[in-house]
Amino acid sequence: MKAYDYLVVGAGLFGSVFAYEAAKRGKRIKVIDKRNHIAGNIYTENIEGVNVHKYGAHIFHTNDKEIWNYVNQFAEFNRYTNSPIANYKGEIYNLPFNMNTFNKLWGVVTPDEAKAKIEEQKAAAGIDKPKNLEEQAISLVGTDIYEKLVKGYTEKQWGRKATELPAFIIKRLPVRFTYDNNYFNDKYQGIPIGGYTQIVEKMLENPLIDVELEKDFFESKDEYLREFPRIVYTGMIDQFFDYQFGTLEYRSLEFETTILEQENYQGNAVVNYTDAETPYTRIIEHKHFEFGHQEKTVITKEYPKTWSKGDEPYYPVNDKKNNEIFNKYLELARKTPNVLFGGRLGMYKYYDMHQVIGAALAAVKKEFN
Known part of the structure; x- marks a missing residue:
């Protein structure tokens, strides 16, 4: 073990960018991940010729040309534009709220x-x-939009009544007075042709990087801390510190993926179900991310669920109580020698992919300058 310069805990985007950059600088890295695959939540698996986003829809978007150029080293991106639609009891509306939405609602x-x-x-x-x-x-948007397109979806997503959720969760809702269905305003947007997994594969293919899967950091935590001169940790920050200030809250998800004997199920990559009665929040039809024409299609229904220890943590619950707990852990992290904390779980923050890459590159710059 002492032959390694770094142990990277987690083969997701943050850990993989760090490992890639460290290896370019001649460092020897061991990467471990408790899952049986690399790429974390951006992992895509080919099923019936369709690249299936195993952990929910991932659309790459950024205004940062440097980040866009960086990720394009590892894959060619298509021209996919995120244009989800909302299904409210069989009524179809465009998202984000725009002139098409308002015309359908009010004429x-x-x-x-x-x-x-x-x-x-x-x-x-x-x-x-x-x-x-x-x-x-x-x-912000009046009662009609709230009742049909916000209330049911939000309450399912967070598992609480909207009247019990803090106002800051929806500081602003995107409202556009144009006939534009593009969800993101970012200059650069697309999906990697052939899926996301290839990006992390290329990051980790350096001979100075060794990857070990199905390896839980906490089964040998003391040994790792003793043997490795430097650790990059991308797991849950509260778990690293044995939950001593309490357990941070998350929302989790369950995915129900089905292969269908038809070419086109819903005509769009993402359809949000905004009524309270439908138990899932959305259906993803993966082939539409890459404009596929396969004979079969693969859909995934996404069910929000209450997180408990052992579940996959997806969305940090960044309310006042949890942020106060996190800040205590952050202080401990800053005083922990030889461990660098990063990623969505390490920083208890909802990052988009471009933000994860940006944070990892910033950590690399700080580490090696």
Whole structure:
């Protein structure tokens, strides 16, 4: 073990970028991951010729040309534009909220008509200082959009009533007064042709990097801390410190993936189900990410669930209570010699892919400058 310069815990995007950059600088790295595959939550698996996003839809988007050029070293990206739609009890609406949405809801045609309708509903609600998510959403977009496209989806996602959720969760809702269905405003956007797994494969193919899967850091934590001169840790920060300040909360997910004997199931990569009665939040039809024409299709239903220890943690619950606990762990992390904490779980923060890469490159710069 002492032959290694670094142990990287987690073969996801943060750990893999760090390992790749460290190996370029002549460092020898051991990468371990408790899963049976690399690439973390961006892992894609080929099923019936379709690259299936095993842990939910991942659309790469960024305004940072440096990050875009960086990731394009490892894969060629297509021109995919994220244009999800909402299904509310069989009614179809465009997301984000835009002129197509407003026309379907109210029959309005011009931006001024749409703005007037929203202002009318906001005024009728009479909310001065929003005290919870429901009041915050209504004060931003009015009652119709809230009731059909926000309330049911949000309550399923977070497992709580909207009136029990803090207002800051929806600080702002994207509202566009144009007929534009592009969900992201970012300049660069796409899906890697052939899936995401290849990106991490190429990052980890350096002969100075050894990868060991199905290896749980906590089964040999003391030994690793003793034997490795430097550790990059991308797991749950509270678990690293034995939950001494309490357990941080997450929301988890369950995925139900089905192969269908038809070419096209829903006509779009992502359909959100915004009513309260449908138990899943969305259905992903993976072939549409790469404009596929395979004879069969693969769909995944995504079910939110309460997280408990042993479940996969997906979404940090960044409310006041949890952030206060995290800050205590962060102080400990800063005082822990020879361990660098990073990634979504290590920093208890919801990162998009480009943000993970940016954070990893910043850590590399700090480490080696």
